[in-house]
Amino acid sequence: MSLDAATVRRIARLARIRVDDAEVETLQSELNAILGYVEQLAEVNVEGITPLSGGAQMALRHRPDQLSDGGIAEQILANAPDRVGNFFAVPKVVE
Amino acid sequence: MSLLNLTLAQASKALHAGEVSATELTTAYIKAVEELNPRLNAFITPTPELALAQARDADARLKSGTATPLTGIPIAMKDLFCTAGVRTTAASKILSPFVPPYESTVSAKLKAAGAVTLGKANLDEFAMGSSNITSAYGPVENPWKRTGSDAKLVPGGSSGGSAAAVAARLALAATGTDTGGSIRQPAAFTGIAGIKPTYGRCSRYGIVAFASSLDQAGPMARTVEDNAMLLNVMAGFDEKDSTSANVAVPDFTQALTRGVAGKRIGIPREYRLDGTNPEILALWDQGIAWLREAGAEVIDISLPHTKYGLAVYYIVAPAEASSNLARYDGVRFGAREDGHDLIDMYERTRAAGFGPEVKRRIMIGTYVLSHGYYDAYYLKAQKVRALILRDFQQAFTQVDAILTPTAPSAAFGLGEKMDDPVTMYLNDVFTVPASLAGVPAMSVPAGLSSEGLPLGLQIIGRHFDEETVFAVSAAIEKAAGFNALPELRAK
Numbered sequence: 001m002s003l004d005a006a007t008v009r010r011i012a013r014l015a016r017i018r019v020d021d022a023e024v025e026t027l028q029s030e031l032n033a034i035l036g037y038v039e040q041l042a043e044v045n046v047e048g049i050t051p052l053s054g055g056a057q058m059a060l061r062h063r064p065d066q067l068s069d070g071g072i073a074e075q076i077l078a079n080a081p082d083r084v085g086n087f088f089a090v091p092k093v094v095e
Numbered sequence: 096m097s098l099l100n101l102t103l104a105q106a107s108k109a110l111h112a113g114e115v116s117a118t119e120l121t122t123a124y125i126k127a128v129e130e131l132n133p134r135l136n137a138f139i140t141p142t143p144e145l146a147l148a149q150a151r152d153a154d155a156r157l158k159s160g161t162a163t164p165l166t167g168i169p170i171a172m173k174d175l176f177c178t179a180g181v182r183t184t185a186a187s188k189i190l191s192p193f194v195p196p197y198e199s200t201v202s203a204k205l206k207a208a209g210a211v212t213l214g215k216a217n218l219d220e221f222a223m224g225s226s227n228i229t230s231a232y233g234p235v236e237n238p239w240k241r242t243g244s245d246a247k248l249v250p251g252g253s254s255g256g257s258a259a260a261v262a263a264r265l266a267l268a269a270t271g272t273d274t275g276g277s278i279r280q281p282a283a284f285t286g287i288a289g290i291k292p293t294y295g296r297c298s299r300y301g302i303v304a305f306a307s308s309l310d311q312a313g314p315m316a317r318t319v320e321d322n323a324m325l326l327n328v329m330a331g332f333d334e335k336d337s338t339s340a341n342v343a344v345p346d347f348t349q350a351l352t353r354g355v356a357g358k359r360i361g362i363p364r365e366y367r368l369d370g371t372n373p374e375i376l377a378l379w380d381q382g383i384a385w386l387r388e389a390g391a392e393v394i395d396i397s398l399p400h401t402k403y404g405l406a407v408y409y410i411v412a413p414a415e416a417s418s419n420l421a422r423y424d425g426v427r428f429g430a431r432e433d434g435h436d437l438i439d440m441y442e443r444t445r446a447a448g449f450g451p452e453v454k455r456r457i458m459i460g461t462y463v464l465s466h467g468y469y470d471a472y473y474l475k476a477q478k479v480r481a482l483i484l485r486d487f488q489q490a491f492t493q494v495d496a497i498l499t500p501t502a503p504s505a506a507f508g509l510g511e512k513m514d515d516p517v518t519m520y521l522n523d524v525f526t527v528p529a530s531l532a533g534v535p536a537m538s539v540p541a542g543l544s545s546e547g548l549p550l551g552l553q554i555i556g557r558h559f560d561e562e563t564v565f566a567v568s569a570a571i572e573k574a575a576g577f578n579a580l581p582e583l584r585a586k
Contacts, residue, residue, distance in 0.1 A: 003462075011458050015417060015457050016424070016441040016442050016445055017445045017458070018439075018442035018445070027455070030516055033515050034516055037405075038406040038409055038410055038472070040402075040403065041475050042475075046475065049478040049482060050481060051480070051481060052477055052478075052481035053308065053477055054338065055294030055295070055309060055311075055531075055533030056294055056533065058340065060337055060338070078194070079194065079428035080428065081192075081428075081431035088427055090426055090437055091435070091436055091439075091440050093436070093437050
């Protein structure tokens with residue numbers, strides 16, 4: 001399976017990364033090299049195998065759904081590129 | 096003897112005996128950083144004032160009798176650990192303005208033990224790389240040189256700054272993180288020791304996430320004992336990390352003198368790859384001979400799915416990265432590029448903020464998780480990952496530990512292996528399987544190549560059996576008697 005230029009553009013769009021036309025060709029050949037390499041997994045028989053999602057050898061814990069922290073709006077907003085009062089500010093979304 | 100030549104264990108003793116103060120030791124390291132960091136680029140952000148203030152606190156603790164074995168020990172902190180009030184970049188442009196309001200659990204534990212932080216160490220951007228060349232803050236130079244050559248070599252990656260700092264005497268020890276080999280391969284390339292503990296052993300809270308099912312913090316230092324002393328403090332259950340293991344932490348230093356008599360050591364035949372450098376294979380054979388002489392029983396084993404490890408890794412890690420790195424959108428923290436609407440702002444911010452390797456991995460990850468391809472790539476990789484874990488589980492019914500080389504070559508030159516991404520990925524061929532299975536693995540310096548560069552051997556253990564890993568590593572270290580030093584080092 002080989003990616004064409006349109007697919008590379010579609011992936012970039014899904015990943016929210018702007019790519020210009022000059023980059024598409026490079027990305028296309030690099031991504032295809034990686035996909036070509038991982039193709040070898042096709043030969044492995046995985047019938048009846050349960051997929052392994054994590055490295056932990058245990059089930060995830062439960063915890064009570066309770067507030068444990070808060071009241072630190074100023075700390076949270078301190079790194080914001082743009083803010084209005086106690087809100088993160090972004091370009092206008094709705095006209 | 097210069098203070099810089101003490102091991103962590105020796106420095107700790109000298110501090111507790113009052114033979115040296117934390118301020119003296121820290122000052123010596125700050126001078127070393129000032130002298131060599133402009134060339135090696137091992138630190139992105141040195142923090143000398145902070146280090147001196149911490150050293151003064153350490154001296155007070157040493158006097159008052161409340162000191163721990165790490166009190167007053169100057170270390171480098173990989174710039175992937177969030178440090179409250181100190182800029183944390185993950186070696187990415189997108190995090191260049193980021194000053195965390197909170198502290199990672201591992202760095203907090205080291206701080207609480209009284210360790211002194213000399214600064215934030217360089218790494219591959221978001222820990223994605225095997226040579227430290229993807230850092231937005233410039234590459235790190237390996238302090239080692241090929242005999243008779245001044246060519247710049249890479250220190251390995253992603254914890255390349257940590258490794259170079261420890262090897263060149265710019266820090267007594269360092270923290271690293273390992274997702275597919277990022278502690279072990281740079282340790283091997285710079286002639287130091289480093290351990291990736293069992294997945295879940297050290298908290299991931301506050302570590303900038305790359306691939307959450309693989310990321311694991313660990314120490315890097317000059318000796319196996321120094322690593323054990325550091326892991327004693329770094330390990331432990333943390334409620335703030337949902338995959339943190341609630342498992343008792345033993346005193347790892349107690350395992351160092353156990354020896355290997357009667358231990359069964361597995362030698363996986365699938366690691367003997369066609370075309371592997373004969374020097375690497377010879378060192379491996381030497382390691383086998385050392386363990387046999389020390390009384391271990393050596394057993395040939397099979398890890399049949401080894402050859403698929405890299406392919407699984409280069410689906411699973413990018414998939415998780417594409418999800419983890421979605422948070423860098425220019426809204427809540429980090430750098431922003433303006434755009435004419437919200438989507439345009441996201442796309443420009445991420446295009447300007449991420450380097451080429453990070454973009455590649457996000458895009459591969461996005462693709463393998465996308466509709467229509469998820470089953471063929473991601474689900475398939477997770478199933479093969481299960482088989483890789485099963486290989487290790489079956490092997491560990493026959494053996495107590497596994498011995499392999501750490502990396503397929505010695506350190507290579509800056510600019511080499513750049514033809515395509517896959518060539519660079521092959522560096523991780525021996526380290527990735529243990530990461531996928533979540534088992535602990537350590538690299539120990541074991542010899543020099545014909546070009547005078549350090550080579551490492553890897554010791555892999557059962558889940559949560561770092562003690563056996565330390566015991567076998569200490570035996571290799573003792574037999575190897577590795578005492579070569581890099582050409583570039585503070586004196």
